[in-house]
Amino acid sequence: MNYGWSRRSLAILFVVSAGVPVVLVLDAAAGWSRSAIGTPAWASWTIAALAICAGLPFAWAATPFGTRGATNLLLNAYRREGLESIERQYLSKLSSRRAGLQLCNLGLALERAGDWDGAQAVHRRAAHHGYPPAMVRLAYVLSRNGEEPEARDWYRRAVEAGYPLDPLEEADGE
The missing domain is CATH 1.10.287 (Helix Hairpins)
Incomplete structure (x- = not known):
């Protein structure tokens, strides 16, 4: 996505x-x-x-290859330099929402790569930027790791931030 x-x-x-x-x-x-x-x-x-x-x-x-390429560049920089360096060097010049979007895409790439701990850390940073889709992804990763109370809290925060949750997803989060 x-x-x-x-x-x-x-x-x-x-x-x-x-x-x-x-x-x-x-x-x-x-x-x-x-x-x-x-x-x-x-x-x-x-x-x-x-x-x-x-x-x-x-x-x-x-093109889809180009958008994946941009995410892969960020992913390679994350693996080489770390999350703090990525935020300081690449994302500090962006608005908070745009930085949250880029971090969320990085978190999705980490999920696809199977790095769930890294994805959780990146989604947490993106959620703290106030990006609602990242709040939902963080809630999903937390739920996957068995941290249900915090996952429900992040689902609630996403809804409060204006993210329209599917009623089935909301029922799963409760």
Whole structure:
């Protein structure tokens, strides 16, 4: 589950980021640029090359492989440097909610890797940033580890923070 962008947003980012360089290259190759934007051919090729250099990384970031790649970069930095270093170096410049989102994605990656203790620590940090999905994930990990009273508390905090829990999940948490 990708908490950062909706599928529609990622599709729009991909189309714009990949489409603009393609249009500029076709425009420069066909010689339309002189009549369309009034620049000489060498300038059209320069603009097209800059659009490719800027646009294609954004297009890659919009694909599932690209979003997983960003999470993997954060995961590798976490394993190499530790959680405190990650927060200080990478997440300190972000808003609290955005930092919570990034930490939650890191926690999900740790869950997929089977590192439940690390996931619990990361989700706890993300929950303390006030990110409701991280509160729910923390409650899930705590529940999985048999810490039911604290898990119920985190489910309650997520609901208070505005997270709409499924009635079945809420019944499981009680």
